[in-house]
Amino acid sequence: MKQQFSIKTLIALICGAVLAFNTPVFAQSNSTISVTNSPDPMNPIIVTATRAPTPAKDVLADNVYIGSEEIQQAAQTTLVELLQQQRGIQVTASGGGNAASSVFLRGNSNSQSIVLIDGVRSEQSYMGGPAWGNIPLSLIDHIEIIYGPQSSIYGADAIGGVIQIFTKKGEGPLKLGASTGYGSYGTSISDASLYGATDGEKPIRYSLSVSQELSMGYPSVAGAGNNHGPSYSLFNGYPGVRTGYSKVGATGQISQQWETGHEIGIQFFQSKLNNQLPGKDYFADGNGTALVGQQIGQIGQYSLYSNDKITETWNSRLQLSTSFQNDQTVQLVSSPNNTRQNIYTWQNDFKLGEDTLQFLLERRTQSIYALSYYDPTGLGGPNSTPTTMSQDRNINSGALAYSLKRDSNLLNLSARRDYFTGWGAQNTGNISYGYFLTNNLRANVNYGTGFRAPDFSSLYLANYGNPSLLPEKSKNTEGGIYYESRKMDANVVVYNNTVQNLITYASTNPPCTDTQTTSPPNYGCAANVGLSKISGLSLGSTARLNDFLVKGSFDQMNPINQLTGNTLALRARQAGNLEFGYQNSQWQAAINGTAVGRRYDSGQHGLGGYAIFNGYASYAVTKDWTFFGRVNNIFNKYYQLNYGWNPPGVSVFAGIRYAMK
Numbered sequence: 001m002k003q004q005f006s007i008k009t010l011i012a013l014i015c016g017a018v019l020a021f022n023t024p025v026f027a028q029s030n031s032t033i034s035v036t037n038s039p040d041p042m043n044p045i046i047v048t049a050t051r052a053p054t055p056a057k058d059v060l061a062d063n064v065y066i067g068s069e070e071i072q073q074a075a076q077t078t079l080v081e082l083l084q085q086q087r088g089i090q091v092t093a094s095g096g097g098n099a100a101s102s103v104f105l106r107g108n109s110n111s112q113s114i115v116l117i118d119g120v121r122s123e124q125s126y127m128g129g130p131a132w133g134n135i136p137l138s139l140i141d142h143i144e145i146i147y148g149p150q151s152s153i154y155g156a157d158a159i160g161g162v163i164q165i166f167t168k169k170g171e172g173p174l175k176l177g178a179s180t181g182y183g184s185y186g187t188s189i190s191d192a193s194l195y196g197a198t199d200g201e202k203p204i205r206y207s208l209s210v211s212q213e214l215s216m217g218y219p220s221v222a223g224a225g226n227n228h229g230p231s232y233s234l235f236n237g238y239p240g241v242r243t244g245y246s247k248v249g250a251t252g253q254i255s256q257q258w259e260t261g262h263e264i265g266i267q268f269f270q271s272k273l274n275n276q277l278p279g280k281d282y283f284a285d286g287n288g289t290a291l292v293g294q295q296i297g298q299i300g301q302y303s304l305y306s307n308d309k310i311t312e313t314w315n316s317r318l319q320l321s322t323s324f325q326n327d328q329t330v331q332l333v334s335s336p337n338n339t340r341q342n343i344y345t346w347q348n349d350f351k352l353g354e355d356t357l358q359f360l361l362e363r364r365t366q367s368i369y370a371l372s373y374y375d376p377t378g379l380g381g382p383n384s385t386p387t388t389m390s391q392d393r394n395i396n397s398g399a400l401a402y403s404l405k406r407d408s409n410l411l412n413l414s415a416r417r418d419y420f421t422g423w424g425a426q427n428t429g430n431i432s433y434g435y436f437l438t439n440n441l442r443a444n445v446n447y448g449t450g451f452r453a454p455d456f457s458s459l460y461l462a463n464y465g466n467p468s469l470l471p472e473k474s475k476n477t478e479g480g481i482y483y484e485s486r487k488m489d490a491n492v493v494v495y496n497n498t499v500q501n502l503i504t505y506a507s508t509n510p511p512c513t514d515t516q517t518t519s520p521p522n523y524g525c526a527a528n529v530g531l532s533k534i535s536g537l538s539l540g541s542t543a544r545l546n547d548f549l550v551k552g553s554f555d556q557m558n559p560i561n562q563l564t565g566n567t568l569a570l571r572a573r574q575a576g577n578l579e580f581g582y583q584n585s586q587w588q589a590a591i592n593g594t595a596v597g598r599r600y601d602s603g604q605h606g607l608g609g610y611a612i613f614n615g616y617a618s619y620a621v622t623k624d625w626t627f628f629g630r631v632n633n634i635f636n637k638y639y640q641l642n643y644g645w646n647p648p649g650v651s652v653f654a655g656i657r658y659a660m661k
Helices: 005-021 070-075 081-085 458-459 512-519
Strands: 065-066 090-094 100-105 114-118 140-148 161-166 175-183 187-197 204-219 242-259 262-277 293-310 314-331 333-352 355-374 385-404 409-420 424-436 441-452 472-484 488-505 526-547 548-561 574-583 587-596 610-620 625-632 651-658
Touching: 005 333, 065 424, 065 526, 070 140, 070 610, 081 090, 081 100, 187 651, 458 526
Parallel strands: 114 161
Antiparallel strands: 065 140, 090 100, 140 161, 175 187, 175 651, 187 204, 204 242, 242 262, 262 293, 293 314, 314 333, 333 355, 355 385, 385 409, 409 424, 424 441, 441 472, 472 488, 488 526, 526 548, 548 574, 574 587, 587 610, 610 625, 625 651
8 A cells, every 4th residue: 555654753752752851840740621521430520512611410312421441452453343332333334444334323324324524514415324434443532323313403314313423522731642553464553642721811722633443354255365254256357466555634623712702713623534345357568367346435624613602591602514525436437436525504592401412503515426337238348438416405504492390300302304405305313311310310302303315326327327216214213211329220121113214226117217218227216125123232331340341232133124124234233342451551462253144135145153352461561561462353253344344354453542632
């Protein structure tokens, strides 16, 4: 893979600054770090569930919080691998760097959940859903996962839930950090960061983080020259070569409190993934050798925001954001797929005693440009004549929410209306009630509706799109028991989610036209012909005993396509995670395991269940310097997350980290 010298140079500069600034003045400082940077792991502040900071014990939506230390100890390289270890989540992935990945929240599809990065949507509007492989794990400070429909808070596509990624915020004296490491498959990962705030009545808060990943990769196609796993493969025409990747990223924020209660700031997030793609036999050079192509994915997000305390009871947040996601496949021909999005949000929170009334207005504009090639003969090779798509749409939204707290009672109400140019408005709502049976034990009941807007390819792709598509709609009912104390957390949640108007492939007339059923490459169209029902039980618990931690989860669900009776593609009925950890003043160690039951893909190919184990250890040489190492897939278990694609085998990674205390 081509080296990214500019990022390495920037990392080297920051590492040099680390050494230059590592003086006793900084080493002895005892700064107060904000909740964003070092939240209380026993009762973190959750923002995503209500769009306002709320203690976890008062959050009625089922949720998981992943702190910065947990991210470090998870023994994972990518965001998708980290999410796989969480309750209620299953994943698929293929290729190096998890370039092609899906994340299923409670069995809902990848396009039925949304991802926010520092409050800004990250999505690919052509096919729907986020591009998980493009987000570097090393740039993430912490993550909030909210389960269940959140469309009444965030609008379209939040049927399964919301995952919000937070990067570092500046607070206190200057802090510097950096890490670098090397491991199996020629994988190197380096990152560096600085963050802090100035003193005085008008402080300036700032943060900057950069990262780089390089890997030579491994043979990702099953049976194609790979000695890890069986010899059978769905893709016999693909070359059995290693497919590596490079990933670079940067994120930063700067803000100023220009007057008490008034702050203005800007933030950005940008990353690029360049992933090698195995070529099929018809993508060949002059000698007939199958070519290795490239998939290039870029994310960019930029925001200007203003937080203002208008009165003692009225807080306002105005945010103007623009983002892009550019994806490109290069294999003899170049196929770009570019999404642009502008979001304008004005949120107002009014304190009414212990209650909060929230009023929100939002406008979102989306545009898409895509170019693709296909062989009109239907044989699968590229054609010199491209098919292009250029479309846009606007979404105007308004939302109201009310949070009530009375003694042992908690109540959340929310409603939202989203108007889409082209096919009209959608209304969603949610009601949640919680009651504290004791100071540590709470019972919840929730009911909510959600919807997913049709993606651009389903609406407008040549010889496949259907402009008459209806949005997918969901109804979810759930109840839960939550126990929280300093020594143990535990939860039991049951849920039932029904989604109608599922957008799926159809090959008959109607709903397709005769032209669509007889035209390559799809020989069909997008149609509202599906109905799914996902019912399940989710268990989770964390126990803390002195220097030891035990954490586990188990999910039992029944994800069924009601029209066919089949299990939804690539979803297992059972999945679970278990972790044992130890920590003292110098050592940290953890071992975790993930077990997933049997799954079937859309072609009803069976994918066997599997269990994989990972280990992590670190040793603090000084209070600032730490050596760390991890082993993934300790027992070299062979499994497939997507039919025909290999996972990595046993791998090791070791490095050194500096974090100014």
